[in-house]
Amino acid sequence: xxxxxxxxxxxxxxxxxxxxELLHRTDFASKADDVEREIPSxxxxxxxxxxxxxxxxxxxxxxxxxxxxxxxWSICFTDAQGATRCIDWNLALER
Numbered sequence: 001x002x003x004x005x006x007x008x009x010x011x012x013x014x015x016x017x018x019x020x021e022l023l024h025r026t027d028f029a030s031k032a033d034d035v036e037r038e039i040p041s042x043x044x045x046x047x048x049x050x051x052x053x054x055x056x057x058x059x060x061x062x063x064x065x066x067x068x069x070x071x072x073w074s075i076c077f078t079d080a081q082g083a084t085r086c087i088d089w090n091l092a093l094e095r
Contacts, residue, residue, distance in 0.1 A: 003094040008085055013057050017087065020046045028072040028089045039064050043073045046087065050075065 005014040022028065022042055030037045039047070043064050050061045058080035064073050067088075074088035 004091060007091060007094060008087075009083075010057060010079065013059075016049060016053070017046075017091075020049075022046070022087070022092050025072065025089055025092075028074070028092065030066060030071045030073070037066055037071075039073055043075060047075050050077065 004017065005011055008014050008017070020042060027040060027042045029040065047061070047064050050057075050059065053059075054061050054077075060078040062076045062078075064075050066073050070089070072089045074086045076084055076086040078084050
């Protein structure tokens with residue numbers, strides 16, 4: 001998780017991500033037969049939690065979005081320094 005913390009730059013937020021258990025590509029992916037491309041449940045839960053703690057972490061959280069090419073979802077946020085960071089499959093690979 002040290003590499004994740006270096007990318008996110010917020011130790012408490014890194015702990016939240018660890019508890020979210022986003023470990024597999026399927027945690028970020030839409031179902032293959034899902035025509036409307038529903039947000040995966042773990043991503044939706046994390047999004048809700050980030051919204052609830054946005055003031056505490058000093059974040060502006062954007063809506064989850066889908067990468068059309070890879071059919072994976074991500075949540076991006078802007079931190080107190082104005083940097084945009086994303087929680088996505090690539091970040092999960094860093095652990």
